[in-house]
Amino acid sequence: MDRRGLFGVVAGGSVVAAMAAGCTRKNASSPELNGDDPRDPRGRTWSPHQEHQAGITSPTPAVTVIVSLDLVKGADRDALRRFLKMWSADIEALMAGRKVPGDPLQDMAQPNVSLSVTVGFGLGFFRVPGLEKYLPDGLAEIAPMKHDKLVEDWSGGDLVVQICADDPTSAAYAQRILVRDAKPFATPRWVQHGSWRAIGGDGKPITGRNLFGQVDGTGNVLEDAGNKIWTDAGQSWFTGGTMMVVRRIEMNLTTWDELTRERQEKAMGRTLDVGGPLSGPNEEMKPLNFSARDQDGKLLVPIDSHARLSNPASNGGRTMFRRSTNYTHDEGGKTTHGLMFVSFQTSIPGVFTPVQKRLDASDALNEWTTAIGSAVFAVPGGWPQGKFLAHGLFA
Numbered sequence: 292m293d294r295r296g297l298f299g300v301v302a303g304g305s306v307v308a309a310m311a312a313g314c315t316r317k318n319a320s321s322p323e324l325n326g327d328d329p330r331d332p333r334g335r336t337w338s339p340h341q342e343h344q345a346g347i348t349s350p351t352p353a354v355t356v357i358v359s360l361d362l363v364k365g366a367d368r369d370a371l372r373r374f375l376k377m378w379s380a381d382i383e384a385l386m387a388g389r390k391v392p393g394d395p396l397q398d399m400a401q402p403n404v405s406l407s408v409t410v411g412f413g414l415g416f417f418r419v420p421g422l423e424k425y426l427p428d429g430l431a432e433i434a435p436m437k438h439d440k441l442v443e444d445w446s447g448g449d450l451v452v453q454i455c456a457d458d459p460t461s462a463a464y465a466q467r468i469l470v471r472d473a474k475p476f477a478t479p480r481w482v483q484h485g486s487w488r489a490i491g492g493d494g495k496p497i498t499g500r501n502l503f504g505q506v507d508g509t510g511n512v513l514e515d516a517g518n519k520i521w522t523d524a525g526q527s528w529f530t531g532g533t534m535m536v537v538r539r540i541e542m543n544l545t546t547w548d549e550l551t552r553e554r555q556e557k558a559m560g561r562t563l564d565v566g567g568p569l570s571g572p573n574e575e576m577k578p579l580n581f582s583a584r585d586q587d588g589k590l591l592v593p594i595d596s597h598a599r600l601s602n603p604a605s606n607g608g609r610t611m612f613r614r615s616t617n618y619t620h621d622e623g624g625k626t627t628h629g630l631m632f633v634s635f636q637t638s639i640p641g642v643f644t645p646v647q648k649r650l651d652a653s654d655a656l657n658e659w660t661t662a663i664g665s666a667v668f669a670v671p672g673g674w675p676q677g678k679f680l681a682h683g684l685f686a
């Protein structure tokens with residue numbers, strides 16, 4: 292049995308794991324095709340009442356919207372308590388597909404649209420008087436990188452909400468409700484939209500592709516990463532939490548398209564057709580062999596390839612779980628492309644930044660990729676029924 296067969300990817304290895312992750316599945320969109328494959332993102336109803344928030348290791352559905360918000364001036368601890376209570380009630384209703392409290396559009400919420408809402412707190416959140424002592428270990432700014440061209444408009448934020456769903460209408464509805472109800476407390480700073488296609492032509496789940504055409508997400512083996520991304524970060528209120536990074540990375544498709552297929556594959560260290568290691572055999576889930584050489588003595592997985600440099604083995608075992616999606620941005624007649632890179636890990640300075648620094652120093656992909664936005668958030672665990680998100684902050 293291969294690694295995927297043994298451990299499962301992304302969704303959690305087994306139906307049992309998917310259920311434990313907080314999913315019920317009624318009326319799957321096409322059960323005759325998908326059965327109960329835990330990697331299938333479609334037709335799910337996720338629950339916020341789990342150890343971890345939804346939308347982290349669950350399979351990535353077609354639509355992701357990320358809204359970063361800034362707290363309004365004067366928002367104090369008591370106001371944040373009311374705000375998080377209200378948002379929690381909204382999230383519970385939205386994810387279950389029930390009428391949202393106080394919403395006149397009572398027919399919009401639906402179950403089985405794979406809606407997940409994931410909330411995180413930025414550094415500014417912990418500057419609110421009374422909350423300073425709750426700052427979790429491992430939440431810190433990312434040092435600027437040599438290749439970054441960061442713009443304020445895509446960076447930072449006191450709060451984040453990541454909304455994922457099977458379709459743009461369901462995500463847009465959740466976005467509108469959450470932004471509307473946040474209004475007395477926080478206002479949007481930036482909004483990013485991403486899309487993902489994790490379903491093959493035969494209707495079965497696959498690892499999706501980024502806009503370079505690469506199979507992206509192979510390394511997300513839950514059995515490897517799942518237990519390495521959760522942390523209480525030294526704070527009891529943060530049990531079941533994780534640290535989130537959002538990077539908006541522009542991809543130069545014009546110059547990428549000019550490369551030969553061989554150069555494209557060498558830059559990654561994996562094949563384009565199935566995402567197999569260049570060290571062979573050409574199967575997606577086969578491990579990379581970093582010492583394999585061709586008959587001229589050249590490393591088959593090049594020294595500057597992204598797959599080699601980002602692998603936990605090249606980074607002292609540092610492990611992250613990625614949930615990136617593709618973006619296109621249209622302005623006038625001009626379209627730019629990129630990856631809305633999202634990763635979850637136990638610590639930003641302890642895990643993310645060292646890997647990012649290594650990539651910044653020598654990743655072959657740097658020639659075609661530029662980070663234009665960057666933000667970090669602490670994502671607390673889920674909450675039990677009758678309580679609310681991060682209730683431990685207000686005990």
Ligand code: HEM
Pocket residue numbers: 501503505506507508509510511538540541542559561566597598601602603611629630632643646647650656660
């Ligand atoms: C536009 C930018 C990027 C592209 C196109 C890209 C693409 C890919 C692809 C195709 C893979 C191989 C398949 C897989 O294991 O998922 C991969 C792996 C990986 N990437 Fe990226 N990536 C980008 C940025 C980043 C950044 C900024 C980081 C973190 C600082 C990162 C960390 C990783 C990690 C940890 C792996 C898994 C390595 C393994 O387990 O073998 N990537 N990436």
